[in-house]
Amino acid sequence: MDGDEEFRREVREWLAENLTGELRGAGGPGRENEAFPQRLAFARRLAADGWSTLAWPVEHGGRGAPLSRQVIFHEEYAKAGAPSRVDHIGTTMVGPTLMALGTPGQQRRFLPRIAAVDELWCQGYSEPGAGSDLAGVTTRARLDGDQWVLTGQKVWTSLAHVADWCFVLARTEPVPPGASRHAGLSYLLVPMRQPGVTVRPIRQSTGDSEFNEVFFDGARTGRDLVVGEPGQGWRVAMATLAFERGAATVGQQVGFQRDLDDLVDLARRTGAAADPALRERLTRAWIDLSALRAYTMRALSAAEPPPTTASVIKLLWTRWRQGVGELAMDVLGPAGAAAVAGDADVERWRRFFLFSRADTIYGGSNEIQRGIVAERVLGLPRQDRR
Structure with a gap:
């Protein structure tokens, strides 16, 4: 597209001017509390110059x-090593959802x-008894005058301890006889800083x-803070998940x-690269990542991406x-x-290894993603999720 290279130079120049050393590489999976105040300030600089809402x-x-x-x-x-974004849930998930399905107010x-x-x-989706099977949520909301009153529990809620608001999938109506369990769910916008909301951190193996x-x-939250119609929250929740997996996945793959480049460098420095089996595995990792990027670019460029695109990408990158x-x-071997x-190298890769164990579970477990592909592409019978 005309002007793309000029735009790339503009991005590089802005990052070179605004990205300080203390922020490079800060945050990310398993390290979201790292340098949080500094990353928040950086996110606000991005926003002030229009980068946060580029799309x-x-x-x-x-x-x-x-x-x-x-x-x-x-x-x-x-490529610049800019920090993990603290505002991504708002800018890539809630914002687009409200643009598509929210009221003008x-x-x-x-x-x-x-x-x-x-x-x-x-994000208030997963519960102790309803992780990837969101239709099984038991958090309930009932109307009390002009407010919804919520009772229940959510779990694995990223950044809830710093969030001002949560979008919550809650049951507001019983499932009608013979209807899908998806019926009767509502998508509510709930303030976090109020009596009746308790946040308890979950300590991970990464520390x-x-x-x-x-x-x-x-x-409590306002009666008017339901997105879409009451009882139709499943459609809204699925729209939010679709918005989550957009162009940002390309940056993730960079x-x-x-x-991978850093791991190859480590293998050379430690002498592990002399092992033919390890060299083959490093090469295979490069090939698999190249295939993932090609698939992602093709899917993002398609006029109508296949309905299982997000599931396939999730399966590929988590594995x-x-x-x-x-x-x-x-x-690393015994070290x-x-x-x-x-030891910075050891600590980094230990954390990477430990947190990657969760990759195939959060954001929709790989078992559920495979079921989606099986049902929607192969036409196999629906999974029994009881």
């Missing part, structure tokens, strides 16, 4: 950038604050606690390439990361288990 339509305060420029931005952001209330990173969001349990015990984590432990704290 948003102009009428909603964005730049209306085409896909090619969205991809360029995410590529350059990742909801759009006026929330979109400017999301765009300016004045309010942070978290961090970016995930949380969230308890709603009489928490980060994957940097991880890739787990494989690289296991490969890193083999490259991966026995080295004392303070």
